Amino acid sequence: MQNTVTPTHCPYCALQCGMNLTRTPDGSSVEVGERADFPVNRGALCGKGRTAPAVLSSRVRLTSPLVRDAGGALVPASWEEALGRVAEGLGRARSEFGADAVGVFGGGGLTNEKAYSLGKFARVVLGTSQIDYNGRFCMSSAAAAGNAAFGLDRGLPFPLEDIPRTGCVILVGSNPAETMPPSLRYFTELRENGGTLIVVDPRRTKTAEHADLHLAPRPGTDLALALGLLHLVVAEGRTDEAYVRERTAGWEETRAAAMAHWPEYVERITGVPVPRLREAVRLFCEPEAAMVLTARGPEQQAKGTDTVGAWINLCLATGRAGRPLSGYGCLTGQGNGQGGREHGQKADQLPGYRKLTDPAARAHVAEVWGVDPDSLPGPGRSAYELLDALGTDIRSLLLMGSNPVVSAPRAAHVEERIRALDFLAVCDVVLSETAALADVVLPVTQWAEETGTTTNLEGRVLLRRRAITPPEGVRSDLEVLHELAARLGGGRNLEKGFPTDPEEVFEELRRASAGGPADYSGITYRRLAEENGVFWPCPASGGPEGGVHPGTPRLFHDRFATGDGRARFVPVSHRPVAEEPDEEYPLLLTTGRVVAQYQSGAQTRRVDELNAAAPGPFVELHPRLAERLGAAEGEPVAVVSRRGRAVAPARITTAIRPDTVFMPFHWAGEGRANTLTNPALDPTSRMPEFKACAVRVEAVGAGEPARAAR
Numbered sequence: 216m217q218n219t220v221t222p223t224h225c226p227y228c229a230l231q232c233g234m235n236l237t238r239t240p241d242g243s244s245v246e247v248g249e250r251a252d253f254p255v256n257r258g259a260l261c262g263k264g265r266t267a268p269a270v271l272s273s274r275v276r277l278t279s280p281l282v283r284d285a286g287g288a289l290v291p292a293s294w295e296e297a298l299g300r301v302a303e304g305l306g307r308a309r310s311e312f313g314a315d316a317v318g319v320f321g322g323g324g325l326t327n328e329k330a331y332s333l334g335k336f337a338r339v340v341l342g343t344s345q346i347d348y349n350g351r352f353c354m355s356s357a358a359a360a361g362n363a364a365f366g367l368d369r370g371l372p373f374p375l376e377d378i379p380r381t382g383c384v385i386l387v388g389s390n391p392a393e394t395m396p397p398s399l400r401y402f403t404e405l406r407e408n409g410g411t412l413i414v415v416d417p418r419r420t421k422t423a424e425h426a427d428l429h430l431a432p433r434p435g436t437d438l439a440l441a442l443g444l445l446h447l448v449v450a451e452g453r454t455d456e457a458y459v460r461e462r463t464a465g466w467e468e469t470r471a472a473a474m475a476h477w478p479e480y481v482e483r484i485t486g487v488p489v490p491r492l493r494e495a496v497r498l499f500c501e502p503e504a505a506m507v508l509t510a511r512g513p514e515q516q517a518k519g520t521d522t523v524g525a526w527i528n529l530c531l532a533t534g535r536a537g538r539p540l541s542g543y544g545c546l547t548g549q550g551n552g553q554g555g556r557e558h559g560q561k562a563d564q565l566p567g568y569r570k571l572t573d574p575a576a577r578a579h580v581a582e583v584w585g586v587d588p589d590s591l592p593g594p595g596r597s598a599y600e601l602l603d604a605l606g607t608d609i610r611s612l613l614l615m616g617s618n619p620v621v622s623a624p625r626a627a628h629v630e631e632r633i634r635a636l637d638f639l640a641v642c643d644v645v646l647s648e649t650a651a652l653a654d655v656v657l658p659v660t661q662w663a664e665e666t667g668t669t670t671n672l673e674g675r676v677l678l679r680r681r682a683i684t685p686p687e688g689v690r691s692d693l694e695v696l697h698e699l700a701a702r703l704g705g706g707r708n709l710e711k712g713f714p715t716d717p718e719e720v721f722e723e724l725r726r727a728s729a730g731g732p733a734d735y736s737g738i739t740y741r742r743l744a745e746e747n748g749v750f751w752p753c754p755a756s757g758g759p760e761g762g763v764h765p766g767t768p769r770l771f772h773d774r775f776a777t778g779d780g781r782a783r784f785v786p787v788s789h790r791p792v793a794e795e796p797d798e799e800y801p802l803l804l805t806t807g808r809v810v811a812q813y814q815s816g817a818q819t820r821r822v823d824e825l826n827a828a829a830p831g832p833f834v835e836l837h838p839r840l841a842e843r844l845g846a847a848e849g850e851p852v853a854v855v856s857r858r859g860r861a862v863a864p865a866r867i868t869t870a871i872r873p874d875t876v877f878m879p880f881h882w883a884g885e886g887r888a889n890t891l892t893n894p895a896l897d898p899t900s901r902m903p904e905f906k907a908c909a910v911r912v913e914a915v916g917a918g919e920p921a922r923a924a925r
């Protein structure tokens with residue numbers, strides 16, 4: 216029998232707050248308690264974490280497989296029948312149209328074990344190249360920029376505990392007060408210690424309220440802003456010449472690009488006044504150490520990779536990377552946003568953050584998997600491109616851990632593509648909007664009911680522990696993959712490569728990742744339990760005096776992970792958003808999050824306390840804009856883009872720029888923000904432009920003729 220109190224981690228965001236779960240007396244659920252021994256959150260939790268057990272209840276979750284009957288309704292079925300149908304649905308597409316007609320879509324909330332097994336399942340069992348995941352919509356631009364500049368992508372190259380001790384932090388398009396509330400402490404402590412906080416956000420968010428300086432650029436102009444700051448750094452003689460010479464390459468070209476971005480020109484593009492640019496440069500350059508942290512604001516742009524590159528350039532020019540208490544970092548989002556991008560559910564990737572196109576990587580992983588390297592497919596399509604190909608090139612899809620009907624850009628089109636599939640199987644804990652379209656829904660176990668590892672935003676690998684017995688009728692994602700491998704293997708006993716015990720999967724993941732950039736080979740479940748998490752890279756040996764490797768909390772202090780150890784400047788220049796406002800669509804829509812809902816809302820919209828706090832979508836608009844529109848607080852307004860129309864109540868606030876409107880994306884139906892968003896993709900990361908598209912807003916108040924805002 217398990218202990219009654221189980222130390223574990225939250226099911227939601229990348230902070231992966233520690234919590235203690237106590238089984239309720241009848242054993243059917245758990246209560247969340249404070250877990251003070253985990254340093255990242257020191258006991259603090261947000262409302263989502265506190266109420267997470269509500270989603271364990273069979274009142275809101277799935278407890279039986281569902282299959283579509285002859286009349287088109289989803290009806291309960293046995294596991295035997297449901298698994299048989301999935302194997303048939305995936306197998307038929309493969310035999311009729313070839314392996315690439317089968318798609319797989321994963322999620323950054325899946326544990327490392329699940330992400331690893333899903334990637335292996337796609338390549339080994341299905342033989343398809345067509346796998347990608349929702350992390351593409353999350354931190355892919357920062358990953359691409361980090362790889363280009365530093366030769367390695369780990370969201371934060373230092374632990375959060377370094378933040379309060381640096382001199383200045385620029386938080387770019389990041390709203391931790393709502394998206395990672397317990398982490399706000401690090402920024403308030405920074406200020407208590409005499410450091411300064413600069414927030415760059417078109418909205419005066421709850422986070423911006425804590426800032427010493429808030430810059431509110433027009434959405435989609437962060438690239439110009441960063442170049443303008445770099446221009447001032449050079450013009451004011453604040454470049455760290457020695458550092459640039461010794462630790463970087465490519466400065467001259469970047470310097471030239473920055474010099475073309477005069478502060479006055481940058482002010483015109485961004486709307487940020489020149490004196491504020493100067494103030495930001497002063498605050499950032501004066502202290503001994505400083506950091507730039509980005510999140511989805513600058514990253515979810517069709518030029519997200521270049522935009523993050525521009526912020527990294529600013530760090531490199533001023534000697535603020537790979538030094539104590541200095542650096543560039545990306546605040547990753549999902550529970551396993553970091554680990555989920557390392558172990559092979561990404562279109563171009565093999566475990567250990569290896570490249571699918573690298574012959575040595577293929578040979579290593581193929582050996583661990585016991586297959587011929589030539590049998591491994593090449594890179595496939597990125598997330599949006601994969602969704603866009605459903606029903607045409609891709610005939611059947613296995614989806615695990617995402618709800619794209621709500622969260623994908625141009626969602627009405629994506630929904631149409633999903634409906635055009637010959638066959639859709641969804642593994643989920645609840646009947647999400649996407650699961651509701653499936654031919655077969657497989658109900659799976661969740662966080663408190665299963666063991667597994669996640670890697671938090673700091674690169675700290677953590678052990679989530681099983682605290683209660685799952686309800687009858689559900690199975691784990693690992694069991695699903697095991698059973699499907701048996702059915703689809705054509706007598707090859709492929710299920711042997713898909714153990715259902717997470718620790719066994721982790722042991723294989725260790726070997727597969729050994730020697731790769733994200734090396735987990737020195738990490739074991741036992742160490743994770745004893746040490747409360749271990750930072751990768753952690754090779755199997757090579758610790759001090761030949762002992763165990765301690766893990767790597769801080770990266771790049773000696774050298775960057777490039778061939779010559781130098782960081783690379785990336786020459787970038789400003790370009791406009793993919794869809795500039797015009798006569799017909801005169802405003803910019805940006806999207807994001809509220810504190811009480813999580814992502815597509817599939818889980819949190821099933822929690823009463825969270826719905827009471829955040830009952831539905833809304834459109835944030837400035838009073839001047841509202842007046843022109845005739846929009847009143849709480850009254851519905853329609854937001855219209857080239858992709859469609861969404862309706863939600865107006866929320867009138869001076870905290871937003873008058874040329875911008877904001878919608879959270881947590882809801883389906885009429886108020887679905889992603890009906891509007893633009894799937895224009897970044898050329899490198901293939902990130903869609905969630906953060907800027909042209910719209911018009913119309914008041915749809917009772918009886919009044921709608922007026923369009925100009």
Ligand SMILES: Nc1nc2c(c(=O)[nH]1)N[C@H]1C(S)=C(S)[C@@H](COP(=O)(O)OP(=O)(O)OC[C@H]3O[C@@H](n4cnc5c(=O)[nH]c(N)nc54)[C@H](O)[C@@H]3O)O[C@H]1N2
Pocket residue numbers: 228229353387388389390391393394395415416417418420433434435436437510511512513547548549805806807808809810811812813814815906907
């Ligand atoms: N409550 C809650 N917490 C979450 C999540 C959730 O859904 N709900 N999701 C988790 C996940 S997966 C993620 S990725 C993180 C995301 O965490 P954040 O990145 O903090 O969240 P967002 O609200 O998407 O975007 C942050 C800010 O970017 C601003 N912004 C919009 N456009 C621009 C722009 O062009 N430039 C700049 N500089 N800023 C812009 C928005 O106004 C917003 O305040 O949160 C994680 N935590």
Ligand SMILES: Nc1nc2c(c(=O)[nH]1)N[C@H]1C(S)=C(S)[C@@H](COP(=O)(O)OP(=O)(O)OC[C@H]3O[C@@H](n4cnc5c(=O)[nH]c(N)nc54)[C@H](O)[C@@H]3O)O[C@H]1N2
Pocket residue numbers: 322323324325326349350352353354511515548549615616617618619621622623624642643644645647659660661662692806807808813814815816817818880888889892905
């Ligand atoms: N407009 C706009 N759109 C956005 C964004 C934005 O800022 N603006 N942000 C983007 C970002 S950063 C992200 S990360 C995506 C997220 O969007 P989604 O990919 O839709 O993320 P979730 O809502 O977390 O979906 C996870 C699904 O998996 C289920 N699930 C949870 N745990 C498990 C598990 O262990 N196994 C299985 N099989 N299922 C599980 C949940 O119930 C849920 O249905 O949205 C993107 N979409």
Ligand code: SF4
Pocket residue numbers: 225226227228229230231232256259260261262263264265394395396397
């Ligand atoms: S901040 Fe994130 S990890 Fe912490 S309790 Fe809230 S949702 Fe969970």
Ligand SMILES: [Mo]
Pocket residue numbers: 352353354548549
């Ligand atoms: Mo995300």
